[in-house]
Amino acid sequence: xxxxxxxxxxxxxxxxxxxxxxxxxxxxxxxxxxxxxxxxxxxxxxxxxxxxxxxxxxxxxxxxxxxxxxxxxxxxxxxxxxxxxxxxxxxxxxxxxxxxxxxxxxxxxxxxxxxxxxxxxxxxxxxxxxxxxxxxxxxxxxxxxxxxxxxxxxxxxxxxxxxxxxxxxxxxxxxxxxxxxxxxxxxxxxxxxxxxxxxxxxxxxxxxxxxxxxxxxxxxxxxxxxxxxxxxxxxxxxxxxxxxxxxxxxxxxxxxxxxxxxxxxxxxxxxxxxxxxxxxxxxxxxxxxxxxxxxxxxxxxxxxxxxxxxxxxxxxxxxxxxxxxxxxxxxxxxxx
Amino acid sequence: xxxxxxxxxxxxxxxxxxxxxxxxxxxxxxxxxxxxxxxxxxxxxxxxxxxxxxxxxxxxxxxxxxxxxxxxxxxxxxxxxxxxxxxxxxxxxxxxxxxxxxxxxxxxxxxxxxxxxxxxxxxxxxxxxxxxxxxxxxxxxxxxxxxxxxxxxxxxxxxxxxxxxxxxxxxxxxxxxxxxxxxxxxxxxxxxxxxxxxxxxxxxxxxxxxxxxxxxxxxxxxxxxxxxxxxxxxxxxxxxxxxxxxxxxxxxxxxxxxxxxxxxxxxxxxxxxxxxxxxxxxxxxxxxxxxxxxxxxxxxxxxxxxxxxxxxxxxxxxxxxxxxxxxxxxxxxxxxxxxxxxxxxxxxxxxxxxxxxxxxxxxxxxxxxxxxxxxxxxxxxxxxxxxxxxxxxxxxxxxxxxxxxxxxxxxxxxxxxxxxxxxxxxxxxxxxxxxxxxxxxxxxxxxxxxxxxxxxxxxxxxxxxxxxxxxxxxxxxxxxxxxxxxxxxxxxxxxxxxxxxxxxxxxxxxxxxxxxxxxxxxxxxxxxxxxxxxxxxxxxxxxxxxxxxxxxxx
Numbered sequence: 001x002x003x004x005x006x007x008x009x010x011x012x013x014x015x016x017x018x019x020x021x022x023x024x025x026x027x028x029x030x031x032x033x034x035x036x037x038x039x040x041x042x043x044x045x046x047x048x049x050x051x052x053x054x055x056x057x058x059x060x061x062x063x064x065x066x067x068x069x070x071x072x073x074x075x076x077x078x079x080x081x082x083x084x085x086x087x088x089x090x091x092x093x094x095x096x097x098x099x100x101x102x103x104x105x106x107x108x109x110x111x112x113x114x115x116x117x118x119x120x121x122x123x124x125x126x127x128x129x130x131x132x133x134x135x136x137x138x139x140x141x142x143x144x145x146x147x148x149x150x151x152x153x154x155x156x157x158x159x160x161x162x163x164x165x166x167x168x169x170x171x172x173x174x175x176x177x178x179x180x181x182x183x184x185x186x187x188x189x190x191x192x193x194x195x196x197x198x199x200x201x202x203x204x205x206x207x208x209x210x211x212x213x214x215x216x217x218x219x220x221x222x223x224x225x226x227x228x229x230x231x232x233x234x235x236x237x238x239x240x241x242x243x244x245x246x247x248x249x250x251x252x253x254x255x256x257x258x259x260x261x262x263x264x265x266x267x268x269x270x271x272x273x274x275x276x277x278x279x280x281x282x283x284x285x286x287x288x289x290x291x292x293x294x295x296x297x298x299x300x301x302x303x304x305x306x307x308x309x310x311x312x313x314x315x316x317x318x319x320x321x322x323x324x325x326x327x328x329x330x331x332x333x334x335x336x
Numbered sequence: 337x338x339x340x341x342x343x344x345x346x347x348x349x350x351x352x353x354x355x356x357x358x359x360x361x362x363x364x365x366x367x368x369x370x371x372x373x374x375x376x377x378x379x380x381x382x383x384x385x386x387x388x389x390x391x392x393x394x395x396x397x398x399x400x401x402x403x404x405x406x407x408x409x410x411x412x413x414x415x416x417x418x419x420x421x422x423x424x425x426x427x428x429x430x431x432x433x434x435x436x437x438x439x440x441x442x443x444x445x446x447x448x449x450x451x452x453x454x455x456x457x458x459x460x461x462x463x464x465x466x467x468x469x470x471x472x473x474x475x476x477x478x479x480x481x482x483x484x485x486x487x488x489x490x491x492x493x494x495x496x497x498x499x500x501x502x503x504x505x506x507x508x509x510x511x512x513x514x515x516x517x518x519x520x521x522x523x524x525x526x527x528x529x530x531x532x533x534x535x536x537x538x539x540x541x542x543x544x545x546x547x548x549x550x551x552x553x554x555x556x557x558x559x560x561x562x563x564x565x566x567x568x569x570x571x572x573x574x575x576x577x578x579x580x581x582x583x584x585x586x587x588x589x590x591x592x593x594x595x596x597x598x599x600x601x602x603x604x605x606x607x608x609x610x611x612x613x614x615x616x617x618x619x620x621x622x623x624x625x626x627x628x629x630x631x632x633x634x635x636x637x638x639x640x641x642x643x644x645x646x647x648x649x650x651x652x653x654x655x656x657x658x659x660x661x662x663x664x665x666x667x668x669x670x671x672x673x674x675x676x677x678x679x680x681x682x683x684x685x686x687x688x689x690x691x692x693x694x695x696x697x698x699x700x701x702x703x704x705x706x707x708x709x710x711x712x713x714x715x716x717x718x719x720x721x722x723x724x725x726x727x728x729x730x731x732x733x734x735x736x737x738x739x740x741x742x743x744x745x746x747x748x749x750x751x752x753x754x755x756x757x758x759x760x761x762x763x764x765x766x767x768x769x770x771x772x773x774x775x776x777x778x779x780x781x782x783x784x785x786x787x788x789x790x791x792x793x794x795x796x797x798x799x800x801x802x803x804x805x806x807x808x809x810x811x812x813x814x815x816x817x818x819x820x821x822x823x824x825x826x827x828x829x830x831x832x833x834x835x836x837x838x839x840x841x842x843x844x845x846x847x848x849x850x851x852x853x854x855x856x857x858x859x860x861x862x863x864x865x866x867x868x869x870x871x872x873x874x875x876x877x878x879x880x881x882x883x884x885x886x887x888x889x890x
Contacts, residue, residue, distance in 0.1 A: 087792055091796075
């Protein structure tokens, strides 16, 4: 239903690209998360789709109709896309009810529809309140109701949970997607938090410096990341460089780049019966007790430092660490 | 399915042109039209330069121009020094120390802005005149051998400085109060003394703010006509008037105007350069305001008197003198005609304030809705009128409207219609001139309140299917109302006070209070000028106090 083709956008006349030749498409009913570090172009991408920015090149098609290209541009108000802003952007001088009514004023049964929306997000009874009288989570739900009221074919959520603390975040995320599932709308969802993405998205699109580096099902991204950046997004990862290869005595293909997740590095506190393919000794520089586990900062003989986690308690000054070949991630050198 | 141009360079000329076609809309065209419409007076001055100087130009260059330049330079220098001394010292003292009546002083220091400088000039002329207030006082004290003549260049510089220093005071104080606190704390923790902190830290840091205020003062100095002509000092502005009214040589007025524009732009460039060079202050306002020190009682009295002096000289003395005159002349000045003039003045000020704010809103929002980035920068050109002296704008309007009228008279004459002047000397032209001159006064407060509305608010309205205009009326306007309101008030005050532009462009049968005061003063009836002057001052005072409240809230 949504096709993005070779989309580019620069804010400084081509010196740097916020988005560089981005191509992907979205099936109706999908929930797709866009993940990337800040500055990777996530927000620019959704603003282009919503019509709040204009592309420098490439095109955007919604339901097979071009809505933006170098020579065509459909105004945002004609696109019928729902957008929930990071800061919610509720109209401060209008009541909750009027906020929701705002986008459906031409509808015949607009009041019924608005009331239904309020019920859907569980805020009936709050109609007469103003945005500043609501909590962050409630404002979030009003923004969602307002965006869903005109029955958009595509709903975009721009960092919807980033203003909330961790506890509230998980709870609200589940609530929001519970609501979204009831409407069967196609969802594009921007986040820098992989937990958010993994828990609700069918598919995840990874952006790095304005380029799409991977688009895949959630499960695949963890096991088969396309590059080190993608791997690190889903848990801290160590690049196995020449020094580390030598330390562990694991010869690897020169043409490829390899990495290992920190959590796959095993720790043997007592130096006997260690069943790892590649083993080395390391000096413990620092121990940080984290309650149920211990984080160790280690130094290899070559001088490399790395961090590992262990449940073991009797840590000596020099320990053995190791990993297995099945846990090694391999990607093309040029994809780093 | 590939769109054409997909793999080509997005910044090749072809795709650029394609995008320009895609992005240009009626808002871009309207923005350009408004900017050109507002820039017409300047454009005409530029065009008129090509028709050559008038007959007396060479005479003026030889005999008068050196005097104009020398006097203007003298005023600029003298006023800069005095205004900086008064403005910066009072701003620093009220921001850094707590002393007797400090709160009252803080807003009293702004009040001189309510008095147009030519009126301060009349009052001081009366105070220092032979048989004036000071003379009478000195005679009582048997000191009447002391005579101070202020009807000269130095006197004019004093009058202008004492009435304009609040521009520097306001911008310097805003900086000290809102931006300087954590630097001051850092300096204190480092054990640096009060004096060194001020000279080594605060003064250099406040320079962009101070320069911004100073440039406003100098623009007003160059704009002044009323005080300079009353004090008999020949400046560019009085030169423009002389060549227009006495010599009846528009070409010469145009040439002088063009020179004056060059000087003003040099000032603006100086400001931009200063501000750019010194942009190390954070744009964010520190949430914590500066902590004030409370010195000993005796020191408090000293500080109070330092700060009280400019208030006394810039406001209390002139107003006292005017009140005294008003008391003497009340019976002769108050009549139906005076009432009519007051009403006309109010009416003109209110309608031009509304018109100017309307133009400012059009420019701000049309350029926002235009999707071409350069259009947004072009919109700011429309604001430059504030830098151009009123007399110059008036000349730039007078010449084309007269020419147009001449042409119309000719055309209509062919049909046997004796039309007379149709455009020149109408109220519409005067209102247009005010809009050109004071657009910035409306533009800046509206723009700064508009910037406080996060873009996501109008954006979400658009995504919800509502177009630009409707979004403006339903969402943006309700949120920027206060900015719009204060813009109306600010333009209203400026129009009430305006003299040179009004003198040249006002319709024959219409008078304003400012014009009336000027006419009394030039007809050797300066005492009678007191009542219209006080009317202007009191109408301007209420909003000045109101705006100070806004400033403190910020």
